[in-house]
Amino acid sequence: MAILEKIIIGDFRNIASAQLEFSPNINCISGNNGEGKTNLIDAIYYLSMTKSAFQSSDRQNFRYGTKQFTITGTYSMPDGMVSKFTIQVGEGLEKKIRRDGKACQRAADHIGLLPVVLVSPSDTALVSESGEFRRKFVNGVLSQMSPKYLSDIQQYGRFLAQRNKLLKEQSPDHSLLDVLATRMSALAAGIHEARAKFVEGIAPLASEYYKLISGGKETIGIKYLSDLDKAPLEDILHASIDKDIALGYTSAGIQRDDFLFSLGGHPIRTGGSQGQQKSFLVALKFAQYELMRSTYGFPPILLLDDVFDKLDMERVSNLIGMVAGKDFGQIFITDCNKVRLQSIVDTVTSDRVYIETSDGSFQTQNL
Numbered sequence: 001m002a003i004l005e006k007i008i009i010g011d012f013r014n015i016a017s018a019q020l021e022f023s024p025n026i027n028c029i030s031g032n033n034g035e036g037k038t039n040l041i042d043a044i045y046y047l048s049m050t051k052s053a054f055q056s057s058d059r060q061n062f063r064y065g066t067k068q069f070t071i072t073g074t075y076s077m078p079d080g081m082v083s084k085f086t087i088q089v090g091e092g093l094e095k096k097i098r099r100d101g102k103a104c105q106r107a108a109d110h111i112g113l114l115p116v117v118l119v120s121p122s123d124t125a126l127v128s129e130s131g132e133f134r135r136k137f138v139n140g141v142l143s144q145m146s147p148k149y150l151s152d153i154q155q156y157g158r159f160l161a162q163r164n165k166l167l168k169e170q171s172p173d174h175s176l177l178d179v180l181a182t183r184m185s186a187l188a189a190g191i192h193e194a195r196a197k198f199v200e201g202i203a204p205l206a207s208e209y210y211k212l213i214s215g216g217k218e219t220i221g222i223k224y225l226s227d228l229d230k231a232p233l234e235d236i237l238h239a240s241i242d243k244d245i246a247l248g249y250t251s252a253g254i255q256r257d258d259f260l261f262s263l264g265g266h267p268i269r270t271g272g273s274q275g276q277q278k279s280f281l282v283a284l285k286f287a288q289y290e291l292m293r294s295t296y297g298f299p300p301i302l303l304l305d306d307v308f309d310k311l312d313m314e315r316v317s318n319l320i321g322m323v324a325g326k327d328f329g330q331i332f333i334t335d336c337n338k339v340r341l342q343s344i345v346d347t348v349t350s351d352r353v354y355i356e357t358s359d360g361s362f363q364t365q366n367l
Helices: 037-049 121-128 131-145 147-167 174-214 233-239 241-247 274-296 313-325 338-345
Strands: 003-012 015-021 026-030 068-076 082-090 096-099 102-104 116-119 220-225 258-263 301-305 331-335 352-358 361-365
Touching: 003 037, 015 037, 015 361, 026 037, 026 338, 037 068, 037 082, 037 116, 037 131, 037 301, 037 331, 037 352, 116 274, 121 131, 121 274, 131 147, 131 174, 131 258, 131 274, 147 174, 147 241, 174 220, 174 233, 174 274, 174 313, 220 274, 233 241, 258 274, 331 338, 338 352
Parallel strands: 026 331, 026 352, 116 301, 301 331
Antiparallel strands: 003 015, 003 068, 068 082, 082 096, 096 102, 220 258, 352 361
Protein backbone atom coordinates (compact mmCIF):
# COMPACT_ATOMS: atom_id res chain seq x y z
CA MET A 1 0.00 0.00 0.00
CA ALA A 2 1.05 3.66 -0.38
CA ILE A 3 2.00 5.02 3.05
CA LEU A 4 2.64 8.74 3.61
CA GLU A 5 5.78 8.83 5.76
CA LYS A 6 6.47 12.57 5.71
CA ILE A 7 4.91 15.77 4.41
CA ILE A 8 6.43 19.23 3.83
CA ILE A 9 4.01 22.12 3.23
CA GLY A 10 4.78 25.70 2.27
CA ASP A 11 2.23 28.53 2.05
CA PHE A 12 -0.84 26.30 1.68
CA ARG A 13 -3.98 27.91 3.12
CA ASN A 14 -3.05 29.04 6.67
CA ILE A 15 0.05 26.81 6.81
CA ALA A 16 3.17 28.94 6.30
CA SER A 17 5.60 26.08 6.82
CA ALA A 18 5.18 22.56 8.21
CA GLN A 19 7.18 19.36 8.23
CA LEU A 20 5.55 16.30 9.79
CA GLU A 21 6.23 12.57 10.04
CA PHE A 22 3.38 10.09 10.35
CA SER A 23 2.52 6.66 11.67
CA PRO A 24 1.72 4.00 9.06
CA ASN A 25 -1.33 3.20 11.19
CA ILE A 26 -3.45 5.97 12.83
CA ASN A 27 -2.63 9.68 12.91
CA CYS A 28 -4.75 11.97 15.08
CA ILE A 29 -4.88 15.74 14.48
CA SER A 30 -6.61 17.86 17.14
CA GLY A 31 -7.20 21.58 17.62
CA ASN A 32 -9.92 24.20 17.56
CA ASN A 33 -11.88 25.07 14.44
CA GLY A 34 -10.01 27.22 11.95
CA GLU A 35 -6.55 26.33 13.27
CA GLY A 36 -5.45 24.12 10.36
CA LYS A 37 -6.67 20.53 10.90
CA THR A 38 -8.68 20.39 7.69
CA ASN A 39 -5.96 22.24 5.77
CA LEU A 40 -3.50 19.48 6.64
CA ILE A 41 -6.02 16.86 5.52
CA ASP A 42 -6.56 18.81 2.30
CA ALA A 43 -2.82 18.97 1.63
CA ILE A 44 -2.65 15.16 1.86
CA TYR A 45 -5.67 14.91 -0.45
CA TYR A 46 -4.02 17.35 -2.87
CA LEU A 47 -0.95 15.12 -3.18
CA SER A 48 -3.23 12.31 -4.38
CA MET A 49 -5.74 14.17 -6.55
CA THR A 50 -3.71 17.26 -7.66
CA LYS A 51 -6.53 19.49 -6.47
CA SER A 52 -8.21 20.62 -3.28
CA ALA A 53 -11.17 18.73 -1.90
CA PHE A 54 -12.74 21.99 -0.72
CA GLN A 55 -11.64 24.87 -2.99
CA SER A 56 -12.54 25.01 -6.68
CA SER A 57 -9.77 27.51 -7.48
CA ASP A 58 -6.11 27.00 -6.64
CA ARG A 59 -5.83 30.72 -5.98
CA GLN A 60 -7.94 30.18 -2.86
CA ASN A 61 -5.27 27.81 -1.55
CA PHE A 62 -2.49 30.42 -1.48
CA ARG A 63 -1.65 31.55 2.02
CA TYR A 64 -2.72 35.17 2.50
CA GLY A 65 -0.17 37.50 0.92
CA THR A 66 1.53 34.79 -1.16
CA LYS A 67 1.16 33.70 -4.77
CA GLN A 68 2.29 30.08 -4.70
CA PHE A 69 2.34 26.97 -2.55
CA THR A 70 4.30 23.72 -2.49
CA ILE A 71 3.39 20.32 -1.04
CA THR A 72 5.87 17.45 -0.90
CA GLY A 73 5.11 13.95 0.34
CA THR A 74 7.46 11.02 0.88
CA TYR A 75 5.65 7.72 0.38
CA SER A 76 6.46 4.08 0.91
CA MET A 77 5.02 2.61 -2.29
CA PRO A 78 3.29 -0.77 -2.83
CA ASP A 79 6.37 -2.11 -4.64
CA GLY A 80 8.51 -1.46 -1.55
CA MET A 81 10.26 1.58 -3.01
CA VAL A 82 10.21 5.05 -1.42
CA SER A 83 9.17 7.94 -3.67
CA LYS A 84 8.94 11.68 -3.19
CA PHE A 85 6.04 13.52 -4.85
CA THR A 86 6.00 17.32 -5.14
CA ILE A 87 3.22 19.58 -6.37
CA GLN A 88 3.98 23.27 -6.89
CA VAL A 89 1.32 25.79 -7.84
CA GLY A 90 1.97 29.44 -8.66
CA GLU A 91 -0.32 32.23 -9.78
CA GLY A 92 -0.37 32.39 -13.57
CA LEU A 93 1.97 29.38 -13.83
CA GLU A 94 1.37 25.83 -14.96
CA LYS A 95 0.92 23.36 -12.11
CA LYS A 96 4.09 21.31 -11.64
CA ILE A 97 3.88 17.68 -10.53
CA ARG A 98 7.08 15.72 -9.92
CA ARG A 99 7.95 12.23 -8.78
CA ASP A 100 11.50 11.83 -7.52
CA GLY A 101 12.40 15.02 -9.38
CA LYS A 102 10.98 13.85 -12.71
CA ALA A 103 8.17 15.96 -14.16
CA CYS A 104 4.75 14.42 -14.69
CA GLN A 105 3.34 15.84 -17.91
CA ARG A 106 -0.34 15.32 -17.11
CA ALA A 107 -2.30 15.22 -13.87
CA ALA A 108 -4.17 12.23 -15.31
CA ASP A 109 -0.92 10.22 -15.24
CA HIS A 110 -0.56 10.91 -11.50
CA ILE A 111 -4.12 10.40 -10.29
CA GLY A 112 -4.54 6.85 -9.00
CA LEU A 113 -0.91 6.38 -7.90
CA LEU A 114 -1.73 7.45 -4.33
CA PRO A 115 -5.33 6.27 -3.76
CA VAL A 116 -7.21 8.20 -1.11
CA VAL A 117 -10.69 8.30 0.46
CA LEU A 118 -11.89 11.44 2.25
CA VAL A 119 -14.79 11.63 4.71
CA SER A 120 -15.62 15.22 5.71
CA PRO A 121 -18.52 17.49 6.75
CA SER A 122 -18.67 18.80 3.18
CA ASP A 123 -20.00 15.38 2.14
CA THR A 124 -23.45 16.58 3.18
CA ALA A 125 -23.66 18.17 -0.28
CA LEU A 126 -23.96 14.64 -1.68
CA VAL A 127 -27.35 14.43 0.02
CA SER A 128 -28.57 18.03 0.10
CA GLU A 129 -27.38 19.47 -3.22
CA SER A 130 -27.92 18.78 -6.93
CA GLY A 131 -26.82 15.76 -8.94
CA GLU A 132 -23.64 17.62 -9.95
CA PHE A 133 -22.14 16.84 -6.54
CA ARG A 134 -23.02 13.15 -6.76
CA ARG A 135 -21.59 12.90 -10.30
CA LYS A 136 -18.41 14.60 -9.09
CA PHE A 137 -18.11 12.02 -6.30
CA VAL A 138 -18.58 9.07 -8.65
CA ASN A 139 -16.20 10.58 -11.21
CA GLY A 140 -13.57 11.07 -8.52
CA VAL A 141 -13.75 7.45 -7.37
CA LEU A 142 -13.78 5.93 -10.86
CA SER A 143 -11.01 8.26 -12.08
CA GLN A 144 -8.70 6.93 -9.36
CA MET A 145 -9.48 3.32 -10.23
CA SER A 146 -9.53 3.61 -14.05
CA PRO A 147 -7.29 5.84 -16.21
CA LYS A 148 -9.58 5.02 -19.15
CA TYR A 149 -12.61 6.35 -17.30
CA LEU A 150 -10.74 9.56 -16.48
CA SER A 151 -9.71 9.96 -20.12
CA ASP A 152 -13.24 9.25 -21.37
CA ILE A 153 -14.93 11.72 -19.00
CA GLN A 154 -12.43 14.44 -19.91
CA GLN A 155 -12.88 13.85 -23.64
CA TYR A 156 -16.67 13.76 -23.28
CA GLY A 157 -16.51 17.11 -21.49
CA ARG A 158 -14.53 18.64 -24.34
CA PHE A 159 -17.00 17.37 -26.96
CA LEU A 160 -19.92 18.57 -24.84
CA ALA A 161 -18.41 22.06 -24.64
CA GLN A 162 -17.94 22.09 -28.42
CA ARG A 163 -21.54 20.99 -28.99
CA ASN A 164 -22.93 23.60 -26.60
CA LYS A 165 -20.90 26.33 -28.30
CA LEU A 166 -22.17 25.18 -31.69
CA LEU A 167 -25.80 25.11 -30.47
CA LYS A 168 -25.54 28.80 -29.53
CA GLU A 169 -24.73 29.79 -33.11
CA GLN A 170 -27.51 31.30 -35.20
CA SER A 171 -27.31 28.54 -37.81
CA PRO A 172 -25.58 25.50 -36.29
CA ASP A 173 -23.77 23.12 -38.68
CA HIS A 174 -25.91 19.97 -38.52
CA SER A 175 -23.24 17.76 -40.09
CA LEU A 176 -20.81 18.77 -37.34
CA LEU A 177 -23.50 18.20 -34.72
CA ASP A 178 -23.94 14.67 -36.13
CA VAL A 179 -20.19 14.00 -35.86
CA LEU A 180 -20.13 15.21 -32.27
CA ALA A 181 -23.17 13.09 -31.42
CA THR A 182 -21.42 9.97 -32.75
CA ARG A 183 -18.22 10.65 -30.83
CA MET A 184 -20.02 11.59 -27.62
CA SER A 185 -22.21 8.49 -27.83
CA ALA A 186 -19.22 6.15 -28.02
CA LEU A 187 -17.70 7.73 -24.90
CA ALA A 188 -21.02 7.95 -23.05
CA ALA A 189 -21.67 4.23 -23.48
CA GLY A 190 -18.46 3.35 -21.63
CA ILE A 191 -19.07 5.97 -18.93
CA HIS A 192 -22.63 4.75 -18.42
CA GLU A 193 -21.48 1.14 -18.12
CA ALA A 194 -18.76 2.07 -15.62
CA ARG A 195 -21.19 4.06 -13.47
CA ALA A 196 -23.76 1.26 -13.52
CA LYS A 197 -21.14 -1.28 -12.41
CA PHE A 198 -19.94 1.13 -9.75
CA VAL A 199 -23.42 1.42 -8.22
CA GLU A 200 -23.90 -2.35 -8.49
CA GLY A 201 -20.67 -2.83 -6.54
CA ILE A 202 -20.93 -0.05 -3.97
CA ALA A 203 -24.63 -0.33 -3.03
CA PRO A 204 -24.43 -3.65 -1.09
CA LEU A 205 -21.17 -2.58 0.58
CA ALA A 206 -22.69 0.72 1.72
CA SER A 207 -25.73 -1.14 3.03
CA GLU A 208 -23.56 -3.45 5.13
CA TYR A 209 -21.49 -0.60 6.53
CA TYR A 210 -24.65 1.35 7.36
CA LYS A 211 -25.97 -1.62 9.32
CA LEU A 212 -22.72 -1.78 11.29
CA ILE A 213 -22.77 1.95 12.08
CA SER A 214 -26.48 2.17 12.90
CA GLY A 215 -26.76 -1.17 14.64
CA GLY A 216 -28.96 -2.56 11.88
CA LYS A 217 -31.82 -0.17 12.61
CA GLU A 218 -32.50 1.02 9.05
CA THR A 219 -31.91 -0.03 5.44
CA ILE A 220 -30.46 2.17 2.69
CA GLY A 221 -30.38 2.09 -1.11
CA ILE A 222 -28.47 3.62 -4.04
CA LYS A 223 -30.00 3.82 -7.52
CA TYR A 224 -28.43 5.06 -10.76
CA LEU A 225 -30.59 7.33 -12.93
CA SER A 226 -29.52 8.07 -16.51
CA ASP A 227 -30.95 9.18 -19.85
CA LEU A 228 -28.98 6.31 -21.38
CA ASP A 229 -31.19 3.80 -19.60
CA LYS A 230 -33.71 4.50 -22.37
CA ALA A 231 -31.59 4.65 -25.53
CA PRO A 232 -28.05 5.22 -26.88
CA LEU A 233 -26.91 8.81 -26.58
CA GLU A 234 -26.68 9.27 -30.35
CA ASP A 235 -30.40 8.51 -30.74
CA ILE A 236 -31.25 10.80 -27.81
CA LEU A 237 -29.24 13.70 -29.24
CA HIS A 238 -30.81 13.33 -32.68
CA ALA A 239 -34.31 13.29 -31.16
CA SER A 240 -33.63 16.40 -29.06
CA ILE A 241 -31.77 18.47 -31.69
CA ASP A 242 -34.53 21.04 -32.20
CA LYS A 243 -35.02 21.44 -28.47
CA ASP A 244 -31.27 21.81 -27.90
CA ILE A 245 -30.94 24.46 -30.60
CA ALA A 246 -33.79 26.42 -29.00
CA LEU A 247 -32.21 26.10 -25.56
CA GLY A 248 -28.66 26.72 -26.73
CA TYR A 249 -27.23 23.74 -24.80
CA THR A 250 -27.33 19.94 -24.67
CA SER A 251 -30.36 18.92 -22.64
CA ALA A 252 -29.67 15.17 -22.36
CA GLY A 253 -26.69 12.93 -21.75
CA ILE A 254 -24.48 11.50 -19.04
CA GLN A 255 -23.82 15.04 -17.77
CA ARG A 256 -27.39 14.85 -16.39
CA ASP A 257 -26.96 11.50 -14.61
CA ASP A 258 -27.94 11.31 -10.97
CA PHE A 259 -27.81 8.86 -8.07
CA LEU A 260 -30.77 8.41 -5.74
CA PHE A 261 -29.91 7.79 -2.08
CA SER A 262 -32.72 6.30 -0.03
CA LEU A 263 -33.46 5.33 3.57
CA GLY A 264 -36.22 2.83 4.23
CA GLY A 265 -37.36 3.24 0.61
CA HIS A 266 -37.65 7.04 0.83
CA PRO A 267 -35.21 9.76 -0.33
CA ILE A 268 -32.74 10.28 2.49
CA ARG A 269 -32.56 13.97 1.62
CA THR A 270 -36.06 14.53 3.01
CA GLY A 271 -36.62 11.46 5.17
CA GLY A 272 -33.38 11.16 7.12
CA SER A 273 -32.24 12.94 10.28
CA GLN A 274 -28.82 14.61 10.41
CA GLY A 275 -27.42 11.59 12.23
CA GLN A 276 -28.91 9.18 9.70
CA GLN A 277 -27.60 11.26 6.78
CA LYS A 278 -24.14 11.42 8.35
CA SER A 279 -24.20 7.65 8.97
CA PHE A 280 -25.20 7.09 5.34
CA LEU A 281 -22.36 9.29 4.06
CA VAL A 282 -19.78 7.57 6.26
CA ALA A 283 -21.10 4.18 5.08
CA LEU A 284 -20.90 5.37 1.46
CA LYS A 285 -17.27 6.48 1.86
CA PHE A 286 -16.30 3.29 3.68
CA ALA A 287 -17.90 1.33 0.84
CA GLN A 288 -15.79 3.40 -1.57
CA TYR A 289 -12.77 2.43 0.52
CA GLU A 290 -13.67 -1.27 0.29
CA LEU A 291 -14.24 -1.05 -3.47
CA MET A 292 -10.93 0.74 -4.05
CA ARG A 293 -9.05 -1.70 -1.82
CA SER A 294 -10.46 -4.59 -3.85
CA THR A 295 -9.48 -2.91 -7.13
CA TYR A 296 -5.95 -1.96 -6.09
CA GLY A 297 -5.20 -5.02 -3.99
CA PHE A 298 -4.19 -2.79 -1.08
CA PRO A 299 -6.00 -0.20 1.07
CA PRO A 300 -6.05 3.49 0.12
CA ILE A 301 -5.19 6.23 2.61
CA LEU A 302 -8.28 7.09 4.69
CA LEU A 303 -8.87 10.72 5.73
CA LEU A 304 -11.54 11.19 8.42
CA ASP A 305 -12.14 14.91 8.92
CA ASP A 306 -14.46 15.72 11.87
CA VAL A 307 -16.14 12.37 11.26
CA PHE A 308 -17.58 12.19 14.81
CA ASP A 309 -19.65 15.34 14.33
CA LYS A 310 -23.43 14.69 14.51
CA LEU A 311 -22.94 11.02 15.45
CA ASP A 312 -24.10 9.74 18.81
CA MET A 313 -21.63 7.76 20.93
CA GLU A 314 -23.14 4.41 19.92
CA ARG A 315 -22.52 5.17 16.25
CA VAL A 316 -19.05 6.55 17.02
CA SER A 317 -18.18 3.33 18.89
CA ASN A 318 -19.53 1.24 16.01
CA LEU A 319 -17.50 3.28 13.54
CA ILE A 320 -14.26 2.89 15.46
CA GLY A 321 -14.99 -0.80 15.91
CA MET A 322 -15.19 -1.11 12.13
CA VAL A 323 -11.81 0.56 11.70
CA ALA A 324 -10.28 -1.66 14.38
CA GLY A 325 -11.84 -4.85 13.07
CA LYS A 326 -11.05 -4.45 9.37
CA ASP A 327 -7.76 -4.55 7.51
CA PHE A 328 -7.53 -0.78 7.18
CA GLY A 329 -4.34 0.91 6.08
CA GLN A 330 -3.05 4.36 7.03
CA ILE A 331 -5.67 6.59 8.65
CA PHE A 332 -5.76 10.31 9.46
CA ILE A 333 -8.43 11.51 11.91
CA THR A 334 -9.21 15.09 12.94
CA ASP A 335 -11.32 16.16 15.91
CA CYS A 336 -11.70 19.29 18.00
CA ASN A 337 -11.88 17.22 21.19
CA LYS A 338 -8.38 15.85 21.87
CA VAL A 339 -9.47 13.93 24.96
CA ARG A 340 -12.32 12.19 23.09
CA LEU A 341 -10.03 11.36 20.18
CA GLN A 342 -7.35 9.94 22.45
CA SER A 343 -9.79 7.90 24.54
CA ILE A 344 -11.23 6.30 21.39
CA VAL A 345 -8.00 5.67 19.48
CA ASP A 346 -6.04 4.34 22.46
CA THR A 347 -8.53 1.49 22.73
CA VAL A 348 -7.79 0.55 19.12
CA THR A 349 -4.01 0.69 18.80
CA SER A 350 -0.77 1.80 20.43
CA ASP A 351 0.73 2.52 16.99
CA ARG A 352 -0.52 6.08 16.60
CA VAL A 353 0.72 9.64 16.35
CA TYR A 354 -0.98 12.63 18.01
CA ILE A 355 -0.58 16.06 16.44
CA GLU A 356 -1.91 19.33 17.82
CA THR A 357 -2.48 22.33 15.59
CA SER A 358 -2.71 26.04 16.35
CA ASP A 359 -2.83 28.86 13.80
CA GLY A 360 -1.35 26.75 11.03
CA SER A 361 1.44 25.31 13.17
CA PHE A 362 1.70 21.67 14.22
CA GLN A 363 3.33 19.89 17.11
CA THR A 364 3.64 16.15 17.54
CA GLN A 365 2.67 14.95 21.03
CA ASN A 366 4.51 12.13 22.77
CA LEU A 367 1.78 10.21 24.60
